[in-house]
Amino acid sequence: MPKLNKTIIYALLIVFSIVSLLPLYWVFSTSLQLSSYQDEDLERSVSYVDSNPPKMYPMGIPEYFEHWGKARDAEKAGDDKDAAYHREVMHEIVTDSFSGFTTLFTKNNIGRWFLNSIYIAVIVTVGILLFDSMAGYVLAKKQFPGRNLIFYCIVGTMMIPGQVTLVPMFMMVKNLGIMDTHWALIFPDLSMVFGVFLMRQFMYSIPDELLDAARIDGAGEWKTFWQIVLPLARPGLAALGIFTFMNVWNSFLWPIIVLNDADLYTLPVGLKSLQDANLASFKLLMSGAAIASVPMIIVFVLFQRHFVKGLTLGGVKE
Amino acid sequence: MKPVQHAANAANPVDFAKKTSLFTQIKKNYSAYLFLLPKLILFVAFIAIPVVWAFVLSFQEYKIFGSEWAGFDNYVKVFQSSAFYDALKNTFVFTLVTVPFNVISALIIASLIHPLGKWSQSFFRGAFYLPTVTSMVIVAMVWRWMYNYDFGLFNYVLGWFGMDPVNWLGQTSTALWSLIIMQCLIPFGVGIILYLAAMGSISNSLYEAATIDGANGFQKWLHITIPLLKPTTLYLVLLSTIGSFQVFTQIIMMTGGGPGTSTETLVHLIYKTGFRDFEFGYASAQSIVLFFIILIFSIIQFRVLRYDD
Numbered sequence: 001m002p003k004l005n006k007t008i009i010y011a012l013l014i015v016f017s018i019v020s021l022l023p024l025y026w027v028f029s030t031s032l033q034l035s036s037y038q039d040e041d042l043e044r045s046v047s048y049v050d051s052n053p054p055k056m057y058p059m060g061i062p063e064y065f066e067h068w069g070k071a072r073d074a075e076k077a078g079d080d081k082d083a084a085y086h087r088e089v090m091h092e093i094v095t096d097s098f099s100g101f102t103t104l105f106t107k108n109n110i111g112r113w114f115l116n117s118i119y120i121a122v123i124v125t126v127g128i129l130l131f132d133s134m135a136g137y138v139l140a141k142k143q144f145p146g147r148n149l150i151f152y153c154i155v156g157t158m159m160i161p162g163q164v165t166l167v168p169m170f171m172m173v174k175n176l177g178i179m180d181t182h183w184a185l186i187f188p189d190l191s192m193v194f195g196v197f198l199m200r201q202f203m204y205s206i207p208d209e210l211l212d213a214a215r216i217d218g219a220g221e222w223k224t225f226w227q228i229v230l231p232l233a234r235p236g237l238a239a240l241g242i243f244t245f246m247n248v249w250n251s252f253l254w255p256i257i258v259l260n261d262a263d264l265y266t267l268p269v270g271l272k273s274l275q276d277a278n279l280a281s282f283k284l285l286m287s288g289a290a291i292a293s294v295p296m297i298i299v300f301v302l303f304q305r306h307f308v309k310g311l312t313l314g315g316v317k318e
Numbered sequence: 319m320k321p322v323q324h325a326a327n328a329a330n331p332v333d334f335a336k337k338t339s340l341f342t343q344i345k346k347n348y349s350a351y352l353f354l355l356p357k358l359i360l361f362v363a364f365i366a367i368p369v370v371w372a373f374v375l376s377f378q379e380y381k382i383f384g385s386e387w388a389g390f391d392n393y394v395k396v397f398q399s400s401a402f403y404d405a406l407k408n409t410f411v412f413t414l415v416t417v418p419f420n421v422i423s424a425l426i427i428a429s430l431i432h433p434l435g436k437w438s439q440s441f442f443r444g445a446f447y448l449p450t451v452t453s454m455v456i457v458a459m460v461w462r463w464m465y466n467y468d469f470g471l472f473n474y475v476l477g478w479f480g481m482d483p484v485n486w487l488g489q490t491s492t493a494l495w496s497l498i499i500m501q502c503l504i505p506f507g508v509g510i511i512l513y514l515a516a517m518g519s520i521s522n523s524l525y526e527a528a529t530i531d532g533a534n535g536f537q538k539w540l541h542i543t544i545p546l547l548k549p550t551t552l553y554l555v556l557l558s559t560i561g562s563f564q565v566f567t568q569i570i571m572m573t574g575g576g577p578g579t580s581t582e583t584l585v586h587l588i589y590k591t592g593f594r595d596f597e598f599g600y601a602s603a604q605s606i607v608l609f610f611i612i613l614i615f616s617i618i619q620f621r622v623l624r625y626d627d
Contacts, residue, residue, distance in 0.1 A: 144347035168371035
């Protein structure tokens with residue numbers, strides 16, 4: 001690295017991270033923005049979200065604290081009526097700030113979309129972890145006719161972009177009679193093959209002696225896999241699990257094709273429908289975006305280590 | 319890892335020839351097939367068959383009651399339609415600008431982060447990777463809002479410099495570039511993390527030797543770090559090229575391909591042909607052309623970045 005001053009490095013990085021995080025900040029800031037205020041010059045209520053210049057932070061925050069201070073002063077002065085008034089205003093500010101979220105949950109069924117997203121992502125993740133580690137294990141550790149053929153078929157399709165199978169998959173799903181159901185999402189997601197490749201790489205590092213020892217002790221194939229192989233593959237499973245969850249949670253193109261019934265929507269599809277409806281204010285849209293982004297942010301903060309590990313596992317081969 | 323794999327592969331044919339018939343081999347290993355079975359069924363049903371089917375469909379004219387063979391008609395149609403060339407041109411421009419920008423900026427950011435302490439490293443890594451874990455749908459929604467003509471953040475910022483507001487997404491001259499700017503400003507989180515990992519594995523002795531030879535920091539970066547990062551660079555260029563040839567979510571969420579065809583991309587075109595116009599054969603032909611474009615680009619990049627030492 002060029003011999004740059006430490007302060008310059010930090011300054012640059014901070015500027016870049018602000019640019020990087022600004023859109024996320026803007027999601028949350030807009031979602032919590034007060035909806036409107038009474039403009040005295042125009043003599044009508046004006047939206048805070050649609051205002052020029054834009055409000056850079058939720059206006060409710062300073063107002064809340066202003067009234068909090070006034071309420072405290074009023075209490076000290078013994079003016080109960082004034083204190084109650086300020087408490088009332090504080091309550092209104094909170095209600096108004098979070099009104100986007102309450103509307104989404106009461107009127108737009110976002111809770112349903114949220115649950116759909118969660119349970120589909122969980123089912124697919126568990127299924128992928130189990131099936132891919134089973135397949136990866138035998139492909140790495142067993143000798144049997146057709147092993148290489150199967151492996152190269154699977155890896156070969158990783159090169160093919162998903163859009164190629166869009167139309168036939170649509171017809172397949174239609175023929176199976178699972179159009180407009182969650183199975184139409186779950187089955188294709190479960191068939192993703194990247195995990196087989198990843199788990200196979202991972203299983204190579206398990207020493208053969210350990211598997212032989214288990215066999216000599218009389219453990220069956222399944223028991224060996226379940227009690228010895230899986231625990232040893234835990235770091236690989238963690239990485240694969242996180243990426244599968246993230247992919248399914250964020251998947252968009254396929255769900256908008258197969259889902260019609262609004263009750264079956266996943267969050268990204270639901271968000272698109274909100275935007276398409278054209279009735280929703282940006283406050284409401286950003287509230288939806290905030291709800292959809294929070295789970296991934298939590299997963300990321302909790303498992304940051306595994307994200308890094310997963311990327312390097314999948315990325316730097318050779 | 320590697321030697322084990324080779325040994326196993328080498329042992330395979332010998333075993334077959336010497337010992338037992340294929341049938342006994344299969345019987346003896348039935349449990350291995352059982353382990354593979356669930357994935358294999360899913361793979362065949364939802365990947366293998368659809369891939370073959372896509373090729374078949376691309377030579378057919380799809381009709382609800384029985385499709386007809388159309389030979390190369392669909393492909394001819396693809397290469398004769400101006401919509402395809404518009405989409406191709408937009409996708410190329412998008413890719414040619416965003417891929418180099420994203421990879422180079424990932425390299426620079428990673429180079430800035432790498433010398434820092436452990437705590438700052440993981441803080442900045444998080445700050446740059448976090449936006450990538452949120453769905454592109456969300457990212458597109460908020461950028462659409464920031465590009466808003468009347469109340470968006472960007473026109474406000476332009477106002478600081480006394481500039482007139484720009485109708486970012488609403489006019490043909492700026493719409494594609496607005497999407498390109500957006501893509502450039504979303505950090506390439508995967509790239510930063512992989513570069514950091516690769517930098518961590520470069521041996522210190524190289525830098526020490528260079529220091530003895532009197533190289534300064536920038537020379538070391540240029541002549542040691544960058545050449546040694548080449549495999550990572552190749553991987554990232556391939557990864558992001560493939561990704562940007564498939565750009566779709568931003569398009570459908572922000573512009574719908576418009577105004578006119580100014581932001582139409584290949585995947586959005588495929589989506590429209592297949593699922594708005596229900597021309598399945600035509601859409602399949604388009605998607606197979608996309609596949610070959612990606613394939614050719616990948617091969618070229620692989621060659622260029624691998625051998626131009």
